[in-house]
Amino acid sequence: MAEGTTRTATVTPTAGGRGARRPALSPSRASDFKQCPLLYRFRAVDRLPEVPTKAQVRGTLVHSVLEKLFALPREERMPERAKDLLHPTWSELAEECPEWMDLFASGEGEDGADETGAAVGAWLETAGELVDAYFGLEDPRRLEPEACELHVETELSSGVLLRGYIDRIDVAPTGEIRVVDYKTGAAPRQIGEAKAMFQMKFYAVVLWRLRGVVPRQLKLMYLSDGQALAYTPDEPELVRFERTLEAIWQAILRAGKTGDFRPSPSKLCGWCSHQALCPSFGGTPPEYPGWPEPDPGEESALDRAD
Template identity: 40%
Template sequence: MTAMTAITTLTSSPPAPTIEPRVSPSRLSDYKQCPQLFKFRFIERLPEPSTVYQARGTAAHLALENLYQLPAHDRSPEQLYELFRQAWSELRMEEYPDLFSSTEDERAWGLESMELLANYFTLEDPRSIDPMFCEYDMLEELEGVSVRGILDRIDEDENGDLIITDYKTGKAPPERYALPAFFALKIYALLIRKRLGKTPKEVRLLYLNGPTMYRLEIHDKQLDAMDKQVRALWDAIAKALSRDDFRPRPGRLCDWCSFQDVCPAFVDDSAGEGVAAR
């Protein structure tokens, strides 16, 4: 009689990834928009192709930051144009070496960028502004999660009230759809309240492509609600991380997403080929 012994091999699934409890307003916005997008960017850190719009935004922000390093009477359109050229010279070879296929394309992009920068002076007069901070880097703890934000500019008005301004080189949304665009700015206001012990009076979105300025008054009840929302979002992220469950949320913004070729909402793995799932 032969004894037979059954041997069972146990396999365990790989441990769920862990991440440091530190996040930016942009990544929180990604999770709200689409958990899968958050995973691609924040956890897997997949590369994304550089775009002419991203390059314009980076160079314009640097130029505007440097504009406010000049004496007030020197903050002219011509100075801003020159600062943009300098910023692009610094960024071009290191961050965007292969962005343009020809000198003509790069020149056309530069001229269009100058037109957008000219619009800035129709929104506000930089000679009359004395910023408290430009490109203000903050990292604050919000009960279990650290939030890092870089504010374009913070001003103090004649009454001592704080105003947060964010520059945008993209096109302004219609006013009825503008409120979601303030999501990150309300988090910035929350961080400012925690760091400086003072609630900002107002946040502003300056869209150079328009040009358009949207303004939103800020109050403590609003920031208290945002504090709860940030922590709730982080709790949701932590739960999704423990389950490795970052489901895509298809919508209109998918048309501008650079991850379509790897997103489960667009790729049917069982078929072995890319299939639109929307």
């Protein structure tokens, strides 16, 4: 393990008996700040609502299905069984987030419910195609992951708290670790892969600091086109990346003190939900509410899905 100690994060009790977690850095929020500090502010500080796309919700659904697939006995991890999980899993997600059904609403009228049902059915078929694509990349009957959708959290010796969720961790009998992440979105490939690899190195640093072992492989599985990308990090690279994360967090803290989160226009602005509030597009951000406590680093299920 590289020089420096790693401390396990602690939870501070509150008067109400609930834990108030310290501000932390997650891969999604770190990526937001790198992309555009103002986007980070909108999401982590102002916590402005964002209407998800059908593709984002589909990613959440597929991730949930694959998590449930690995909870089944090996012999049941077949394509048909996985696709049987789609409808009940979607029902659970729609119950938890009923506003997601609005994405499929066809308006009022006698045929509105039927049209909505048809839209959901067609959308579920596209999710089924992604599940089928997964089976083209590996046979889950030959795997027994150590964990799926694992919450990880660790504090670096510098005091930066890292937090995130890992899609899947495989551990070989020899102790070698593989970190697996499923990708279902349609982001531009070059940009998407750069963001995805940033996320994977983040997880590699966290696991290295928690377990003292550098993951042997970081594997991205692109279900939309049936491609896989594998990468082998080394300790010096993770040391450098750790320093990058520390620098990002210090920059966030400096901006947090003053509220100076500046926009950084790029090609990705076309996918941003907050153009109306962005000075780069003639908008005005809301009044800065101050640095949030306790936790501006939390990721949503939609963040983790893609």
